[in-house]
Each structure stands twice: as structure tokens, then as C-alpha cells.
Amino acid sequence: MEALAAEKPILDVRSLNVVYGETPALKEINISFARNSLHSIIGPSGCGKSTFVRCFNRMHELQGEAKVTGQILLDGDDILTDDPFSVRLRIGMVFQRPNPFPSLSIADNVLSGFLINGIRPKKDEADAIVETALRKASLWDEVKDKLKKRSMFLSGGQQQRLCIARALAVEPEVLLLDEPTSALDPISTGSIEELMLELKKSVTIVLVTHNLSQAGRVSDYAAFFLLGELIEYGSGSTFFINPKDSRTDAYLAGRFG
Amino acid sequence: MTLRNRLKARLGFNRVVSSVFTGIVTFFSLLMVVPLVLILSFITIKGVTQLHWALFVSDERGGGILNAIVGSGEMVLIAVVLAVPVAVLTGVYLAEARNSKIAEVMRITVDVFQGIPSIVLGIIAYVWLVVPLRSFSGLSGAVALAIMMIPIIIKNTEESLILVPAQMKEAAYGLGAPFHKVILQIVLPAAMSGVLTGILLATARILGETAPLLFTSFGGPDLNYNLTRPMEALPPLIFKYAQSPRDDWVATAWASSFVLVVVVLFLNLLTKLVLRRWKH
Structure with a gap:
């Protein structure tokens, strides 16, 4: 881990603790994420993966059930004490099930990060944002002729890429992906994986996944969580081939979880 | 920028x-x-300040409301017994036959039903029961109240049954379960808190109704347990006493109002409790 800390991380998590009522969900998490790379978070159900990424864009306070303590530094700013609205602009999120806004057109869905905040871009600006974001999300060629149509008729995979485009349109520094392919078929999953490999060149991605082979294919770094604790974190190549901790080894080998 | x-x-x-x-x-x-x-x-x-023991144990005119408490109790009980099976089963039908034409028509009917003024329901119970039986009676009052309860319970039942996940039903059907078992053992228990809430809310609602009782149970000054004879109830009693020129009768009206409000509040709290119980 020393080697990773040497470069200046974009995200630095320091003694992060999350408690649901009386039950601890995350215990003393210390981890830092390098810029413009893909970090996958793996572990069995209930290990705290989703709880962990939801800390980054302050989703917990919407439910009001979890108590979050510690620090998460995004380029030095503590996002747990910052204004949640500006944090969410800097850290985008894509959820497990594709959730485009059903009443908006494809173009307006991409622009919704602006529209929903009361910014209405001019026609040429809007066109540029829509095209750039959809190209980044590899969806442009499929939808360029139907930008004014509702997003409902898109396939699940297309909808998920639309959600990624929506998140990218406001140019976040970090993109959180919470099991983005778990509701998708293998072909859509494949296209989203290719997309992640392309995106990580310009944005830091934190990916929660249940799919170990997916994590192996796309990760630069991987972290293994178990029962609310961070067991192991390392670069993808060594993590998946030669894990240090016997519990990580057992999980990767499919002996539990 | x-x-x-x-x-x-x-x-x-x-x-x-x-x-x-x-x-x-x-x-x-x-x-x-x-x-x-x-x-x-x-x-x-x-x-x-107007509460006193004699209020609850005597039917003395102006000073005791035992006759009204007994009348309200009996009529509401009978109304619940009459309304619940009909309404819950109708709710089941509407929830299960989501797309049928009949259900669509019924849904509109139930909505219209809910909007009928309660005094009209009183007149209907008068025409159906009081006229043929040639007497005002507690029973006809109970029927008028039951008619009022039915649409409320139907709506609540339907809405809570719809919320039961389809996967749960599929799981039961997947085991070869017949329709009645799926409904009675899987769907209704899962939706029980919502169904009970509907029943309790409807009960609280009719407890305070005056209009449907005016031409049906009519009222009477004496303690009476017999449902085939005119019966007093709390809301009409308050209505009569509150208009009285005598101060002690008005005081009794206030005391009765308090009793009625406490009972209704109690039912509402019970509803909340039931909801919480069933959730955990």
C-alpha cells in the first residue's frame, strides 16, 4: 500500500466508520484512490460495499439512517463536511438499475444535471454537451437520430449507458458505479465494461461489483471488504493472481460468499 | 463562463x-x-370537567348516556360484521382482476359510492329497512353505517393488495397452490396491516356519523339492547343535547363529545400500532 500512497491520490479515506442504528456497517476504513484509474470494490453481500460508495456522494443522509464519521478527502477537501450539492457535482453516481427519467427525452436526460439545477444551456451548447456525453458513453451512434424521443424504449444496456452519459455531462472528477451491470445481459455488460476501460483515462472510477471476473478484467486496483472491514487493497494484477490475505484468496477461489 | x-x-x-x-x-x-x-x-x-360516573351507567335523560354508548357500540359492531367480509373480498377481486372491464366499472362505482352524502345513505336504509319493517331500528342504522364503511375498506384493501410483490404470488403458484390458498395464506397476510388499517379507519369514521342514523335508528331516551327497536347513538345524542336550552343538558353534550373524540382517537392510535406491529 505504501507504493500507492506515493503518488498523489484523488480520494483519501481516513478512519471512515458507518453505523446503522447500533449495527456497525463499516469499521475504520483507510484507503486512498489514485487518479484516473479504476478501483473495484468486491466482497460478499452485506460486507459494506454499497454502504462504502454511498458515503462518497452523501447518499446516506437522504435516508437518515446511517451515521457516518471520519474523513473523505477529495483533492484535499473533506466531502463529508462540504456542501452535499457541490460534492454530488464533483462525484457522479450510476446506480444498480438503470434509472433514466421516464418523462424526459434522451437529450434532456443527458442535460438533466443542468436542467434540474435551473441552468438551461443555449441550443448549440446543449447540442455539444449531449453529443460529447453520449459519445463518451458510447451511445451516440445508436441514438443520434432519436434524441427527442423518450428514453423508455431503449434497452436496459442503452438505458444504463444513458445514465452514465447523464452523470458524465456535468464533468465529475469521480464516477461511482454501484453494480452497474448486475441487471444487464452479457452483451450489454460487455459494452459497459469496454466503456469503463475507455472512461478511466479521464475520470476516476469506483466500481462496486459482484462479478469477480469483471473486476479482474477492468480493475487497476481492487479492494476486498468483509463484514464491514477492508481486508485487502492492491493493484489489480497482484490482487487477483496472488492475494496476500488468506480470506481474499478464499473469496476469489469461491470457497465462500 | x-x-x-x-x-x-x-x-x-x-x-x-x-x-x-x-x-x-x-x-x-x-x-x-x-x-x-x-x-x-x-x-x-x-x-x-363535565365527566361524572353517572354519565356512563345511567340513561337518565340529560344526565346519562349509557343508552347512546350501548346503541353506538351495537350498531358499529353490527356494521363492521356486515361490511368487512363484503368489502375485503371485493377489494381482493379488484386487486386480482386488475385489467378486467368489470373491475374497471366496479372501481368507478366504488369511487362514486364514496362520494354519496351520508344522509342519502340514511334515506336508502330507511326505504329498504325502516319502511318494510314498519319501525325505526338499530339494525337499519347499522346497515346505513355498513354501506358507508364498504367503499373505504374496499379502496384500502385493493391498494394494499396491489403492493404485495408479484414474485410472492408467483412463488406460491409455482408450488402448485390454488387461488384461494394464495389469497388467504400469502397475499392477505402480507397485506394485513393495510387491510386492518382500512377497517379501523372506516370504523373511526362511522363512529362519528349522525346523518345516516336520523331516519334509521332514530334514537330513544331509554336503555335498549334490542336491535329491532329504535336506538340512541352518541352523535345524534350530542346533536339533540347541544341544542337544548338547559345548561346541564349542554354540559352532557360536551362530555359526550369528549368521550366520542377519545374513542375515535384511540382507534386511530390503534391503527398506527397495528401498522407498526405488522411491519416488524
Whole structure:
């Protein structure tokens, strides 16, 4: 881990603790994420993966059930004490099930990060944002002729890429992906994986996944969580081939979880 | 300025509007509690001082309300017994036959039903029961109240049954279960809190009804357990005593109002309790 800390991380998590009522969900998490790379978070159900990424864009306070303590530094700013609205602009999120806004057109869905905040871009600006974001999300060629149509008729995979485009349109520094392919078929999953490999060149991605082979294919770094604790974190190549901790080894080998 | 910077610059303004909006929402919610608290405290102050033991154990004119308590109790009980099976089963039908034409028509009927003024339901019970039986009776009052309850319970039952996940039903059907088992052992138990809530709310609602009883149970000054004869109930009793020129009768009206409000509040709290129990 020393080697990773040497470069200046974009995200630095320091003694992060999350408690649901009386039950601890995350215990003393210390981890830092390098810029413009893909970090996958793996572990069995209930290990705290989703709880962990939801800390980054302050989703917990919407439910009001979890108590979050510690620090998460995004380029030095503590996002747990910052204004949640500006944090969410800097850290985008894509959820497990594709959730485009059903009443908006494809173009307006991409622009919704602006529209929903009361910014209405001019026609040429809007066109540029829509095209750039959809190209980044590899969806442009499929939808360029139907930008004014509702997003409902898109396939699940297309909808998920639309959600990624929506998140990218406001140019976040970090993109959180919470099991983005778990509701998708293998072909859509494949296209989203290719997309992640392309995106990580310009944005830091934190990916929660249940799919170990997916994590192996796309990760630069991987972290293994178990029962609310961070067991192991390392670069993808060594993590998946030669894990240090016997519990990580057992999980990767499919002996539990 | 780039769009992203405009977006950032906008956040401060949005935050202010957001807190103002939160403030307005909170303010009006609190505002709406004010009349409730005022009414409750007024009735409590006026009513509590007039409570005395004889009120509950005698039917002395102007001083005892035992006849009304017995009448309300019996009629509401009979109304619940009459309404619940019909309404719950209708609710099941509407929830299960989601797309059928008949269900669509029935749904509209139930909505219209709910909008019929309660005095009209009283007249209907009068024509159906009081006229053929040639007497005002507790039974006809109970029927009028039951008719009032039915649409409320149907709506609540239907809505809570719809919320039961289809996967749960599929799981039961997947094991070869017949329709009645799926409904009685899987769907209804899962939706029980909602169904019970509907029943309790409807009961609380009819407890305070005066109009449907005017031409049906009619009322009477003496203690009477017989459902085939005219019966007093709390709301019509309050209606009569409150208009009286005698101060002690008006005092009895206040005391009765307090009793009625306490019973209705109790039913509402019970509803909350049931909801919480079933959730965990």
C-alpha cells in the first residue's frame, strides 16, 4: 500500500466508520484512490460495499439512517463536511438499475444535471454537451437520430449507458458505479465494461461489483471488504493472481460468499 | 463562463431556495396541526370537567348516556360484521382482476359510492329497512353505517393488495397452490396491516356519523339492547343535547363529545400500532 500512497491520490479515506442504528456497517476504513484509474470494490453481500460508495456522494443522509464519521478527502477537501450539492457535482453516481427519467427525452436526460439545477444551456451548447456525453458513453451512434424521443424504449444496456452519459455531462472528477451491470445481459455488460476501460483515462472510477471476473478484467486496483472491514487493497494484477490475505484468496477461489 | 462554472455558481442560489422551500413545507405542516390541537384542547377542557360516573351507567335523560354508548357500540359492531367480509373480498377481486372491464366499472362505482352524502345513505336504509319493517331500528342504522364503511375498506384493501410483490404470488403458484390458498395464506397476510388499517379507519369514521342514523335508528331516551327497536347513538345524542336550552343538558353534550373524540382517537392510535406491529 505504501507504493500507492506515493503518488498523489484523488480520494483519501481516513478512519471512515458507518453505523446503522447500533449495527456497525463499516469499521475504520483507510484507503486512498489514485487518479484516473479504476478501483473495484468486491466482497460478499452485506460486507459494506454499497454502504462504502454511498458515503462518497452523501447518499446516506437522504435516508437518515446511517451515521457516518471520519474523513473523505477529495483533492484535499473533506466531502463529508462540504456542501452535499457541490460534492454530488464533483462525484457522479450510476446506480444498480438503470434509472433514466421516464418523462424526459434522451437529450434532456443527458442535460438533466443542468436542467434540474435551473441552468438551461443555449441550443448549440446543449447540442455539444449531449453529443460529447453520449459519445463518451458510447451511445451516440445508436441514438443520434432519436434524441427527442423518450428514453423508455431503449434497452436496459442503452438505458444504463444513458445514465452514465447523464452523470458524465456535468464533468465529475469521480464516477461511482454501484453494480452497474448486475441487471444487464452479457452483451450489454460487455459494452459497459469496454466503456469503463475507455472512461478511466479521464475520470476516476469506483466500481462496486459482484462479478469477480469483471473486476479482474477492468480493475487497476481492487479492494476486498468483509463484514464491514477492508481486508485487502492492491493493484489489480497482484490482487487477483496472488492475494496476500488468506480470506481474499478464499473469496476469489469461491470457497465462500 | 463555462456551463460547469455556471452550474457551480448556481449552487448557492439553489441552496437558499432549497432552504426556503423546506421552511415553507415545515411551516404549513406545523400550521395544519394548530387547529387540531385547538379543537382537541377545547373539547377536552369543556368535556373533562363535565365527566361524572353517572354519565356512563345511567340513561337518565340529560344526565346519562349509557343508552347512546350501548346503541353506538351495537350498531358499529353490527356494521363492521356486515361490511368487512363484503368489502375485503371485493377489494381482493379488484386487486386480482386488475385489467378486467368489470373491475374497471366496479372501481368507478366504488369511487362514486364514496362520494354519496351520508344522509342519502340514511334515506336508502330507511326505504329498504325502516319502511318494510314498519319501525325505526338499530339494525337499519347499522346497515346505513355498513354501506358507508364498504367503499373505504374496499379502496384500502385493493391498494394494499396491489403492493404485495408479484414474485410472492408467483412463488406460491409455482408450488402448485390454488387461488384461494394464495389469497388467504400469502397475499392477505402480507397485506394485513393495510387491510386492518382500512377497517379501523372506516370504523373511526362511522363512529362519528349522525346523518345516516336520523331516519334509521332514530334514537330513544331509554336503555335498549334490542336491535329491532329504535336506538340512541352518541352523535345524534350530542346533536339533540347541544341544542337544548338547559345548561346541564349542554354540559352532557360536551362530555359526550369528549368521550366520542377519545374513542375515535384511540382507534386511530390503534391503527398506527397495528401498522407498526405488522411491519416488524
